[in-house]
Each structure stands twice: as structure tokens, then as C-alpha cells.
């Protein structure tokens with residue numbers, strides 16, 4: 479039996495349509511610029527994100543790092559939220575490989591930096607100081623319950639960046655989840671940034687890949703940095719074929735994942751051993767805690783061993799996470815709820 483996997487939307491297998499498209503994809507050598515499927519994918523990504531050009535990369539991490547290297551030089555500084563993925567979860571790539579200093583700032587409950595603090599963090603011209611070059615933003619905010627941030631924030635960031643001649647990069651790994659939740663066109667967000675990375679392999683279910691979008695000159699330089707990072711692919715059209723379906727079709731169905739996340743949250747709220755605020759389900763992520771008397775329960779392991787249902791657990795914070803995606807339907811949501819009720823009734827006679 480296949481496991482029911484709520485740990486992340488990264489676990490999504492390619493859809494049957496993707497496998498078919500991958501098997502029959504027209505391909506060429508993309509380092510020579512000759513893969514027609516990649517060319518099509520990059521053009522579609524650019525159009526959907528309101529930019530001049532696109533660039534297929536191997537992962538979201540490579541997309542963010544390629545973009546950072548393209549915007550900033552050694553000794554430059556990037557202002558970034560202290561819980562941002564780029565700062566916390568990408569192995570310090572900007573500093574390790576780019577010599578770029580992160581300038582982390584606190585964020586609010588949905589992942590926004592305070593605009594006054596952003597302005598105050600921008601350095602003047604002084605030989606002692608690193609050079610402020612870049613502001614990094616993220617949407618949806620993975621470190622904040624997958625919250626969707628509206629366009630006004632990005633307009634505010636843009637205005638500050640323009641005042642000080644800084645660039646803005648958006649880590650939009652789950653941008654389409656955010657814009658689906660906000661019911662807006664992604665371009666209402668991306669018009670305020672110079673570059674954006676979106677993941678094809680999360681809720682959009684492609685097996686591999688992310689795309690960057692930006693101006694022609696930015697993407698030309700980014701392709702050189704992608705090569706430097708080992709991301710120049712040859713017959714990558716096999717990947718891009720799945721990516722086209724991800725962008726065309728899978729972006730249209732994310733509301734279903736969000737609805738299933740809300741179904742799960744409301745179900746969990748009925749279980750006495752669970753502490754959850756369903757109002758904090760913004761997109762496809764559900765976070766919860768266990769009530770004090772239930773905290774010794776090894777719920778993650780029991781769900782796995784007895785029900786073959788996998789969820790995420792973060793022992794340090796006491797948080798648990800369940801993420802909905804293409805392979806999670808109402809049925810799987812209800813199976814998880816039923817399994818949790820069974821475990822808690824047995825362990826705590828709730």
C-alpha cells in the first residue's frame with residue numbers, strides 16, 4: 479500500500495499526464511539553447527510571471543542562489559527575513575558561494591519584515607561597511623504557516639528598494655499557492671520584484687525543477703551563474719515537459735489543496751488532544767500542537783507504524799505539520815482524522 483504522505487508537498491509524484499509528456503518530450507541540448515521544450519517552459523513561466531525571460535533550474539535552492547549571485551557581488555549585503563527559507567534552509571549558499579552577507583530582520587506573524595526596519599537596515603556609503611544591494615522576500619511564507627502576503631507589502635518593499643537603488647528577489651517557491659489564496663494574478667506580486675523563483679516540484683507536482691523569471695539582461699547573466707553552479711542541463715526537456723503541465727494545469731487546482739487543508743484543520747479542532755487555530759490555515763499547510771496531557775504521545779511514529787500515514791513533527795517547537803497536495807484528497811484527510819481520533823481515544827480515552 480502506498481503511504482499517505484502529509485509531510486510536505488515536495489513528496490508529490492508526477493501525475494500520469496506528466497509521465498506521458500516526459501516520455502514523448504521533444505528535446506535538445508539546452509546548454510546550446512536547443513531544447514524546444516525548455517524554451518517553451520521558460521517562455522510560459524516568463525509570461526505567467528510578467529517578466530521578459532525565464533530560466534529552468536534544478537531546484538528552488540539553485541534558483542534562489544543563482545538569482546542572488548546575479549544581483550549581488552562579494553561583500554554585498556542582502557536584507558532578508560530571519561525565518562526566510564533562503565536564510566534558514568539553503569545551507570548558507572549566498573555566503574558560502576557568493577560572499578554575500580545576509581542581514582536578517584524580524585518578521586511579523588505572516589512573514590513580513592517591518593518596512594521602517596528595512597529602510598533603517600540600508601547602509602550608507604562607507605569604506606568600513608558592506609554594500610546594501612538586495613532585498614529578499616518570500617511568498618507564501620513557509621516559516622509562517624504558509625501565509626499568503628498581499629501585493630501592498632511588495633509595493634512597499636519596491637518603493638524602498640527604488641529609493642536606494644536596491645534589487646528585490648522573491649523566493650516564490652509557493653507563489654501560486656499564495657496568489658490562489660489571495661485570488662489575484664501572480665503578476666500583481668511579481669511586478670514589484672526584479673526576479674522570482676517558483677518551484678515546479680512542490681504543490682505543482684513536477685518531479686524536478688524550478689524556474690527563475692526576470693529581465694532579458696538578468697536572465698542572460700543568471701544562465702551564466704546557473705552554469706557555474708552546475709545547473710546547465712542537456713536534454714532537460716524531459717523535466718520541462720512535466721513543468722509545462724505544472725504551470726498550465728496544476729496552478730489551476732491549488733484551491734482544492736487549500737480546501738482540504740481547511741477540512742483537516744476543522745477536523746483536528748474537534749479532537750480534544752489537539753491545539754489548533756484554523757484561522758491560521760492560509761494555504762496548503764496545517765500546523766498544530768498537542769494539549770499538555772497528550773504531549774508524551776509519539777503521534778508521528780504511531781501514525782506511521784499503524785496507519786502508514788506520515789506527518790511532520792518538530793520536537794524543538796512542539797509543532798506538527800500536515801501539508802495537502804495533489805495526492806491528498808478528502809478521503810486521505812478523513813483517514814488521518816480517523817487515525818488520530820483512534821490513537822487518542824486509546825491512549826487517553828478521549
Ligand SMILES: *Cc1c(COP(=O)(O)O)cnc(C)c1O
Pocket residue numbers: 536537538539540542563564616618620649651652677679688
Ligand atoms: C522548498 C523551498 C525552497 C527550495 O526548494 P528546493 O527545490 O527544495 O531547493 C525555497 N524556498 C521555499 C520557501 C521553499 O519552500
